[in-house]
Amino acid sequence: MTHPHNERPVNPMPPVVVALFLVMAGVELVFNLAERGLVGGRSAVGWRIEGWERFGFSDKVFEWMIATGEWPVEHVIRFVAYVFVHANFTHGIFAMVILLAMGKIVAEALGAWKFVVIYFGTSIVGALAYGVALDDPRILIGAYPPAYGLIGGFTYFMWAKLGALGAPQITAFRLIGMLLVVQFLFALLLGGDNSWVAELAGFAAGFAITVLLVPGGWSRFLDLVRRN
Structure with missing residues (x-):
């Protein structure tokens, strides 16, 4: 039995989430230091742009692979590698905050390997949708x-x-609704791109994959639908 005084006030972050965060933060730190001229010399200023070109998901490359039937590793890896390169520090830090907040919940509920399936599965689906x-x-x-x-x-x-509680289930979609509204407002004020297509596809895929990975899977989902 654990003594109350020895219990941690906050549950520790799942290691798989911490590992993913550290990789992402490390990449961003290197790019940030390079842009400030603190590492790599003069040529390092362009490392971030080189990262976009080498690891970002490119529709042109995707169409070339489909047309030629060739799928080289250096291009296939773009389906998951693009998530580790960001436009700037702010762009990266918000993504990392969501990773820590949502990743903790998902990893604790489903376990490490299912978390990895959801994270990289939705990365691939988002890129494919784009x-x-x-x-x-x-x-x-x-x-x-x-x-x-x-x-x-x-x-x-x-x-x-x-x-399960018999409460209105539509309220579960409040968070994604708020995020989409905020994103729409930012797009109106600051201009935006089409990345929302990949993000919305990622959300839908995350929901669907979780349905399949939770105990009971599809049958539990259907049971909840019938009861409500």
Whole structure:
């Protein structure tokens, strides 16, 4: 039995979430220091742009792979590598905050390997949606599609909990609704791109994958739908 005085006031962050955060933060730190001229010399100023070009998801590259039937590793890896490069420090830090907040909930509820499936599964789905639905020459970068995927997983937990309690399940979608409104306002004020397509696809995929990974899976989901 654990003595109350020895209990931690806050549950520790799941190691898999910490590891992913450290990799992402490390990449951003290197880019930030390079831009300030603190590492790498003069040529390092362009490291971030080189990172976009090398690891960002490109619709042009995607269409070339489909047309030629060739799928080289250095291009296939873009489906997951793009989440580790960001436009700037602010762009990266918000994605990392969502990772820590939502990742803790999802990883604690489902476990490490299921968290990894959701995170990188939604990264791939987000990139595919961006490539299939659009013909955008701009490169997709940033961890927001899988971040929205984690929000999709969290939304399923809330939806299932509200359904079990007999409460209105539509309120489970309040968070994603608020985020989409905020994103729309930012796009109106500051201008935006089409990354919302990948993010919305990431959310939907996160919700769907979580349905399949939770105990009971699809049958539990159908049962909750029938009861409500």
